[in-house]
Amino acid sequence: MKLLLTDAVIIPMADGTDWFRGWLSVADDGTVAALEAGEPPAEVLAEAKADGAEVIDAAGAFVAPGFISAHSHIFTGGMRGMTPGEPLYGWVGEQSTFIAGADVDDIYWFTLHGCLDFLGNGVTSVYNFTDSRVVGKYDPDTDTREIYSIRPEAYLTRQLDAARDAGIRTMNAIRVDTEFQPAAEAFEVFDRAIAHLKSEVPAELDLGASVFGAVQWSATAQAARDEVTAMDAHGIGNQAHFLETSEALEQQREKFQWYEEAGALRPGFLFGHFVHPDEYMARTAAEKGAGMVWQPTSNGRLGSGVADIPLYRELGMPIGVGLDDQSCTDVADPFQNMRIGAYTQRAVNKDAAVVMPREMIRMHTLGSAEALGAHVAERVGSLEVGKFADLLLVDPSAPDTGPVWDVYAHYAFACGLRNLKKVFVGGELVSSEGVSAHPLAAEASRELHARVREVAARSEERSRERLAW
Structure with missing residues (x-):
């Protein structure tokens, strides 16, 4: 004992x-x-x-x-307070500009600091969207992404190492970046990242891998098919940012069909946010066994809207809860997340009993584990x-x-x-x-503060270089 x-x-x-x-x-x-x-x-x-x-x-x-955050971007702890009045795309654009200046060592310390922040706030298991190696920026007006460069493979694997070194249980989500490099190379990088998890992360900390669903930002339906290829090859799930914001809504809704036709909708597929689906999308997703992950604080911070949790509950969808970015929750506080979630649902539905306290706690613990998969729920939650x-x-x-x-x-x-x-x-x-209690906690704080300044300076210089082009 x-x-x-x-x-x-x-x-x-x-x-x-x-x-x-x-x-x-x-x-x-x-x-x-x-x-x-x-x-x-x-x-x-x-x-x-x-x-x-x-x-x-x-x-x-x-x-x-311990709480489970079923949707998180842990590298963002140095970006709290960024774009305080912008909705999703403005916020993403500013974040993308900043992180473009990060290198392999920067992303390690950013991720380690974020993991320790989560642990200190009672989050003991996390679904983490790793930051892509691709350096670029998405333009919602043209539905295109400008690519500047692709970082070394270690940029990805060091994020996996940081979560391991922090001691937080993690499901790591990895992008299938076939749009920005030869498909064979992109799949090989994905495969090597999975192998890295299996060889370098202790089994007790590894909650599995997942596809980082990115069709919302993609230009063609091939992206959805490529994600399904990775899902099938490794027997893993997928969580896609989808219908989070009311911006460019028809554009987002059109891409739902890409996932449907690719055969992605199934148990283990999760929609992150899923604030603005129409009735057909919600019912189709539920019928196929897909679930959703709800980010109450983030959706409020970015003015994205309020997810229809009573509907998803009625449809029988698995529902998880996440804290999303430290930069769009500002305080990665699961207690605050529960209150904002329950209270906004009560206000929108004009029903003080629509989400009861035990149900809210369950969604942020066992419900999140179940949404991530039976192999997770049998271990934590x-x-x-x-x-x-x-x-x-x-x-x-x-x-x-x-x-x-x-x-x-x-x-x-x-x-x-x-x-x-x-x-x-x-x-x-x-x-x-x-x-x-982590031996690297003080060093992680020092590194974060120093490196954020350095990355911001490099990002500003790169922005000037691009303007000069």
Whole structure:
């Protein structure tokens, strides 16, 4: 045994269970060994003592599964506050201009810092869209992308390394960049990235690979067919940014047919955002087994709209929740994300019960794991014997949030990062009182601040060079 938590209000989030006050133990392999109501038996206490396990008296604090962000771009932590009044395409354009100046070492430190930020805020598993090697900028007015250069392959693999080095469980999404280089070469790069994951990332941290769906930004239907080729070759899913914004809406909707005709719509295919589909798209996606991932804070920040969660729930679509970019959520705060999500749904639907607290928590934990696949949900997303002990200690009394009338409502609506005391991944402490336990945390912060300035300067110089052309 490595960890024993006692006198905790445990919120397992496993279906068919309710919260209870009791204890939880973590085995040496980082999985939940036992969780039960009441006080731990004498033999459990004796085992903890014999093994030298850490014993924590939670004193009535909440213990819940770590949050899962099922849609994230982790390299963006140095871009908070960027374009504060722009919708999606203006924001993407500014971000693309900045990141064009990043090199292999920059993207490693940006990603590492972002991962540690997520962990410090209670996000223990993440779907991460890696930044593409392709340097360019999309123009929504002409539906074209100007390409400036293609960075070394290490630009991609070092992002995978950074997530590994941070110790966060990750599903890594990789673009199939066949539009910008010979198709055979693009597929070979994709294949090598998958091989890198398998050889360089420990199995316990690797939640699998995924295609980074990019048809929204593509010029031809061949892009959808190429993504399906990669999906089939590796037996993996795909998450596509789609119908996020009301900008160029008909243009986006036209490309839905590309995915449909390519055979992409299936279990394991996810629409990131999916704010503006018409009825045919929503029903077709659901009938084919596709799901969606909802980004409440990001959609509000960029003025993108409000996803029709009650409809998707009615259609039986898997629904995950993500924190998206640090640069378009500004604070990667899952508690805030839950509140914004539930409250906007209630306001739009004029129904205070349309999304209840337990359902909101579930979507940001077990629901997100299920959306990413059964192989993910059997490992993370809830506190159950045999699953990884990725858990949070959240104290509603420090600072005091008052009496607890309803455990789920209090956890989802009254608690926040100020109440998040400890974060564990596999029973190992990774953050305490908002301070990372990672040995590279201080260095990651220094590197981020220094490198953002350097990248911005290089990006500005490259912009001037392009104007000179």
